[in-house]
Amino acid sequence: MADASSERDTPAKPRLLSDPKFRALVFQILASITVAAFIFFIVRNTLHNMELRGISTGFGFLDRASGFGILQSLIEYNETSTYGRTFLVGLLNTILVSALGVFFATIIGFIMGVLRLSSNWLISKLAAVYIEIFRNIPLLLQIFFWYYAIGFNLPGPRQALSVGESLFLSNRGLYLPAPVFEDGFMATGLAIIGSIVAVIFLARWARKRFEATGQLFHTVYASLAILIGVPALVFFATGSPMHLDYPSLQGFNFQGGVAVIPELFALTLALSIYTAAFIAETVRSGIQAVSHGQTEAASALGLRPSWTLRLVVIPQAMRVIIPPLTSQYLNLTKNSSLAAAIGYPDLVAVFAGTTLNQTGQAVEIIAITMSVYLLLSLIISIFMNWYNAKMALRER
């Protein structure tokens, strides 16, 4: 290409202005400068006018004590913690509900997507009904529905449903015994990490062997044995350094144990069921995109139907499924901000809600909150793109 242009240009002196590459560069620089100047102008003007109107600005508030309580916190938090900490608490709560949502939505979505294609009329129609209902009702209404239907119809804490006096279900949530780790638990922790690493290597080895010799290895069973067996052995060998803290009713409420609050439960359920309906459609279209000839060829080779699905159809379908699946994960994460509606303390409720209101620093807080969602979305996208590249067709 360079050759062609230099050949053509040799007679005349190269004129910069008529060079399309140069012109493109100039316009791009001009456009960037305009955008930057615009942003600069807006920011400066806003700061100036906020000062004029006596609205305080800056990020100093992040070090001030918050003074309010938060319903659920994954890290140590109390009223004397800073607003910076309320941000972390909210962020972790958002990540928790999003991760749970993505996990369950994927499972339900894949199952429903496959069932939708079932040759059994009833099953495929049931899956279709599920998809059509949950895809078409606004998410917010679904969140309210699960919250009111489940959270509000359970008995009060004094009449809680219990299983063996260790598990309690009431309108205050599900209380479970909490594990309390003692001194010697370190070894078990290391054993868990070690066995995960071992399983990864085992899977690699089994794959290589399969590709080289065609011999199958029972990776799943072997992995399970390692994952459960090794840590369990170490745990008992070190004298079971862990006990359970059981919840018990004291006064108005349960004390001790861990609580799954109804807000978390309803939100996870609504997000999973709603997003799963979209994922199911994605999965269905992905599977249908794999040409029927592939399935026929597989059965001609004598592959069992379940193997055909696992080894031939799904790997090819994944390439179609992953990009829209990524958008669904992004949607779910962003939709989790509807949490505030039912009082789940996510980032929007705790930080862009209460913290914003107590400090009045709307511009800073909304900017931080928006950046965080942007960052979360970018992380998910990067991960899914990596996974997509991994799943792409490779020639051998």
Added chain:
Amino acid sequence: MNFKRISVLTATATVGLMIAGSASAGATFDAVKKKGFVQCGVSTGLPGFSATDDKGNWKGIDVDACRAVAAALFGDASKVKYTPLNAKERFTALQSGEVDMLPRNTTWTYTRDTSLGLNFAGVNYYDGQGFMVSKKLGVKSAKELSGAAVCIQAGTTTELNLADYFRANKMEYKAITYDSSDETVKAFEAGRCDMLTSDQSQLYALRIKLSDPSSAIVLPEIISKEPLGPVVRQGDDEWFNLVRWSLFAQINAEEAGVTMKNVDEMMKSADPNIRRILGIEGVKGEFLGVEDKWAYNIIKQVGNYGEMFERNVGEGSALKISRGLNALWNKGGIQYAPPIR
């Protein structure tokens, strides 16, 4: 709800842009006068303070604060439009100019007055935070509430007072924070929490919203000072004066015995104080930038402070709240307005 949430975000995001318009003195006053009505920020429905009646008309003492300003400025108390706001949205709505004044059972605090670019124009109701519990619990005092789950509304002073009270008394609590007051009430009714906490007057207002009001009781403890009053943006003293003196005129009228009914007769009164209040002699409406009969218009159309109180939250209403702190200073309360002279 969803719409609300989005609108608060967009409003917040646009604050930056809106604030870009420069703040010049008298801007709000002139703008309101020009458009011909007051845009009034009220609650989404709190009986007695601001709520719509069965015909869809806004009623309440906060609504009357805006009506009084409209009466003073336009001679017509009906020249008001309302924007319902939940606790979280209210200050952003005022800062960004979406509303001209905010008399939305809003507590006057140091932070709000000094760091939000806002000014409180007066106190139209002296309140304090209280607790409402279900009768079934058999609780007589807030001190017995350790370990309780508490329903509250986000973006209120309530959240901080609650934390302070429980911390000071070394009690545990779990706060479940909702965006709207409707949901807070629903959650309380469904038993998600043991108690609901808010300004005490509002507890009475919310209680009549319960399907069975007698199933809940309001505990005697008052744990905070909540002076509620109308708020305006900083930087327009003319507007601030008008809002402030519309309220003071009502309080002064009650003190002088001028009522909605007798105001026309009072125009013939020889009492110099009454003559000044009604704009007949001594002071001029032009100090406020309005006509001389401004206070007459307020009293004639909205009533004096006492009448407004009784009609909306007192004996004439379903709330039946007694005057208490809100009685005039010479009748055992602390409502007190500087003189009109």
